[in-house]
Amino acid sequence: MSKIIAIAMQKGGVGKTTTTVNLAAALAECGQRVLAVDLDAQGNLTQHVGLDPEKLTPTVYDAFRDEIDGYESVAEEAIRQTSEAFDLLPSQPELSLVEIGLMNVISREKVLSIILQPIREHYDYILIDCNPSLGLLVVNALAAADSVLIPVQTEYLAARGANMILATIDTVRRKQLNPNLYIEGILLTMVDTRTILMREVIEAVKEQLGEQNVFDVVIKRSIRFAESVVAGKSILAYDSSSQGAEAYRTLAKEIMGNG
Numbered sequence: 001m002s003k004i005i006a007i008a009m010q011k012g013g014v015g016k017t018t019t020t021v022n023l024a025a026a027l028a029e030c031g032q033r034v035l036a037v038d039l040d041a042q043g044n045l046t047q048h049v050g051l052d053p054e055k056l057t058p059t060v061y062d063a064f065r066d067e068i069d070g071y072e073s074v075a076e077e078a079i080r081q082t083s084e085a086f087d088l089l090p091s092q093p094e095l096s097l098v099e100i101g102l103m104n105v106i107s108r109e110k111v112l113s114i115i116l117q118p119i120r121e122h123y124d125y126i127l128i129d130c131n132p133s134l135g136l137l138v139v140n141a142l143a144a145a146d147s148v149l150i151p152v153q154t155e156y157l158a159a160r161g162a163n164m165i166l167a168t169i170d171t172v173r174r175k176q177l178n179p180n181l182y183i184e185g186i187l188l189t190m191v192d193t194r195t196i197l198m199r200e201v202i203e204a205v206k207e208q209l210g211e212q213n214v215f216d217v218v219i220k221r222s223i224r225f226a227e228s229v230v231a232g233k234s235i236l237a238y239d240s241s242s243q244g245a246e247a248y249r250t251l252a253k254e255i256m257g258n259g
């Protein structure tokens with residue numbers, strides 16, 4: 001049975017793409033068959049694995065276009081092998097036009113779910129890297145997913161932003177778009193262990209969002225992450241024994257343990 005996890009948070013720069021790449025690499029290292037889906041027109045995930053979103057075709061954009069226009073989906077053709085041990089369904093800038101194109105489509109929230117249906121059987125995990133919004137593409141990801149992983153940048157008042165995505169998840173459940181959608185976990189990212197306040201910030205986030213919702217493992221701030229982006233690699237491939245690589249391995253094991 002494959003599992004689809006949406007990596008979602010409406011705020012940018014909180015570690016969605018970083019988590020998608022590195023969790024994909026860590027799950028693959030454990031022998032899992034993994035597909036990472038770039039659902040952000042900015043194409044950061046596509047770039048992170050060393051591909052150029054300006055030059056690729058077909059992409060997830062074409063898969064949406066075909067589905068909207070009533071053609072057979074090209075999603076399978078669009079999937080690329082990467083230099084990492086996981087596959088990628090890449091993005092391109094035109095993906096930003098899809099939200100408008102979806103407006104008049106019947107079951108417009110379900111298009112990604114339909115696109116992924118025939119692909120599911122080839123993978124153990126499909127990770128969807130969402131764009132920083134609560135728009136129709138993100139709703140498509142939430143409707144297609146089994147669970148949601150929410151990265152939260154660990155800072156003062158961080159829990160406020162998370163409440164909005166939690167409310168959206170509730171709406172997706174209540175409107176019967178995906179009644180069984182559950183929270184895989186809230187991941188605290190960019191934890192800065194040098195600041196004295198950090199323990200208190202972590203405690204405050206746990207108290208406000210529910211300790212049981214927050215992953216035990218946290219991702220510390222490290223320059224290695226930015227370096228790995230420049231190298232076009234996951235942090236596991238870039239610096240296998242780094243703290244960051246170890247943290248994402250621990251996260252992968254927590255998730256595999258969740259079933």
Ligand SMILES: Nc1ncnc2c1ncn2[C@@H]1O[C@H](COP(=O)(O)OP(=O)(O)O)[C@@H](O)[C@H]1O
Pocket residue numbers: 011012013014015016017018019044132189190191219220221222223225226229
């Ligand atoms: N744990 C971390 N420590 C330091 N920098 C990080 C960490 N996680 C992500 N970054 C950097 O922060 C920036 C934003 O991260 P990204 O994953 O692209 O966020 P999002 O996808 O939510 O917009 C990127 O430059 C990334 O390399």
Ligand SMILES: [Mg+2]
Pocket residue numbers: 016017018040044045130
């Ligand atoms: Mg991103």
